Amino acid sequence: MSIDAPYATLDPDRVLDAVTACGLWPDGRLLALNSYENRVWQVGLEETSPVIAKFYRPHRWSDAAILEEHAFAQELAEAEIPVVAPLPFGGRTLLHHDGFRYALTPRRGGRAPSLESTEQLEWLGRLIARIHSIGARQPFEHRGRLDRATLIAKPMQAVLSSTLLPSSLHAAYRAAAERVDRAVADRFEAVGPIRQLRLHGDCHPGNVLWTDAGPHFVDLDDARMGPAVQDLWMLANDEKAMSALLDGYQQMRDFDFGELALMPALRAMRQLHYAGWIAERWHDPAFPAAFPFAGEARWWEQHIADLHELSEELT
The missing domain is CATH 1.10.510.10 (Transferase(Phosphotransferase) domain 1)
Structure with a gap:
């Protein structure tokens, strides 16, 4: 992984492999979402709703800091606050594949709020x-x-x-x-x-x-x-x-x-x-x-x- 191009090796095959490693079955549909700090993909799954795969930028946050983010999101979700929290796999929300750290969340669509309302x-x-x-x-x-x-x-x-x-x-x-x-x-x-x-x-x-x-x-x-x-x-x-x-x-x-x-x-x-x-x-x-x-x-x-x-x- 190059510091100058940290996502150069994150091609669609690696994204699909990372999702498959969680025991999910991608159907091959991939959509790159608008994100510059990290890389985020919508991944279609066989027979279930798509998931969002977020690959964290190397060296920005420590593992401990990312896990704090996840824990906060889960704490909010448990309090029935509508926040999209990461999905656990084998009890873990911070996942690793081919040198990348990533997390999967459910896809939740929507539109921008009306700030005039x-x-x-x-x-x-x-x-x-x-x-x-x-x-x-x-x-x-x-x-x-x-x-x-x-x-x-x-x-x-x-x-x-x-x-x-x-x-x-x-x-x-x-x-x-x-x-x-x-x-x-x-x-x-x-x-x-x-x-x-x-x-x-x-x-x-x-x-x-x-x-x-x-x-x-x-x-x-x-x-x-x-x-x-x-x-x-x-x-x-x-x-x-x-x-x-x-x-x-x-x-x-x-x-x-x-x-x-x-x-x-x-x-x-x-x-x-x-x-x-x-x-x-x-x-x-x-x-x-x-x-x-x-x-x-x-x-x-x-x-x-x-x-x-x-x-x-x-x-």
Whole structure:
């Protein structure tokens, strides 16, 4: 397995062999799903519904961290929260085949939620509150925190070490990123101590699927410790939407309204992390094809301008 192309040997035959190794019978139908960090396939099975096979990116998470994600998903599912949890085989959810680590989950379809619907937003708020009630029971030990070290310092170093950022923009990028870091630190200090709990971590509309029976949550790959508002702000297009989410949330769990002041900081951290993520993964052939704009100086110029704008919002 090459570090520069970690999925080069993950061809359809290996995907089918990995599913077969679990005692299942693939019917040969494979559909690659939209995922860049990991590789995810829908695999058709003989006489039963398809499964989703997720192959974890090497070196990103330890086995212990992945098992914590699985345990959290199972804990939520056992509490009848609609979260797609991995399937156990021989008592194990983290599986190994030909050097790859993977997990299988049931296929659960659906459509994106309507973020204009007060009813749907309140429903999501209630479910997120229930997730957080479970998440507050105990901390993660291996999955880390949503903090400046992870979402600012590391991606900033990835960008500065990458050939993507033109050398003429190094100083400007460093100044903008450091300005964001200072502003984020000041905002967290101003808000004061915030309760940390286990989060979904990446609760954007693409990770919520809606059916006639209601919503369900998928992809806990970014689950970490952090403030409750992290699982809310990406679903809120405006103050009205956030109000609806919180109306639902407070039906099930108290919310610290002081956390709302963290939203600009969390938004800035996510944007800085996004550029660092692309830079860090650029060696993966999927990334230049998916994000060709990152190879252009004008995109980095706009990113630097955006970082300054985010800093202004925080000060």
